[in-house]
Amino acid sequence: MAIDPTHPKHTVHQRVVEGFQGHWKAHGSDKYPQRFRLPPEELYHLDHVMHKGGHPGLMWGVPLEADPATKGEMVAIDGSVVSIAPADPAPAA
Numbered sequence: 001m002a003i004d005p006t007h008p009k010h011t012v013h014q015r016v017v018e019g020f021q022g023h024w025k026a027h028g029s030d031k032y033p034q035r036f037r038l039p040p041e042e043l044y045h046l047d048h049v050m051h052k053g054g055h056p057g058l059m060w061g062v063p064l065e066a067d068p069a070t071k072g073e074m075v076a077i078d079g080s081v082v083s084i085a086p087a088d089p090a091p092a093a
Contacts, residue, residue, distance in 0.1 A: 009045040012038060012072070015084045016046070016059055019074040027077050032060070034075040036084070037067040 016036055023033050036059070038046065043066045047056040057064050071085035 009042050011086055012042040012046050013050045015072060015086065016064075016074075019082065019084045020060065020062075022082070023074065023076055031077045032062050033077060034079070035063040035065055037065045037070045037073050037075070039071060040066040040068055042072065 016038075019033065019036065023031070043064055046059070046064065047053060051059075072083065074082045074084050076082060
């Protein structure tokens with residue numbers, strides 16, 4: 001089976017990194033978000049495939065939480081919630 005590079009579980013690492021980058025731009029490079037909330041399948045992929053189970057539930061010291069009610073979000077240092085959900089696919093023509 002071919003890997004779909006646009007599937008949310010294959011873009012989760014990139015989206016979390018972009019969340020960190022946006023947070024640092026808004027709050028300063030020494031300020032880290034409170035946490036990330038990810039769909040369970042994406043968190044599993046990030047923890048066990050991307051990070052090889054080395055530090056489950058953490059990325060760069062920030063907690064990663066499984067939440068089936070979200071498509072992906074970051075809780076910033078100030079408590080604001082920022083979506084890191086994958087972009088909706090373009091409608092078929």
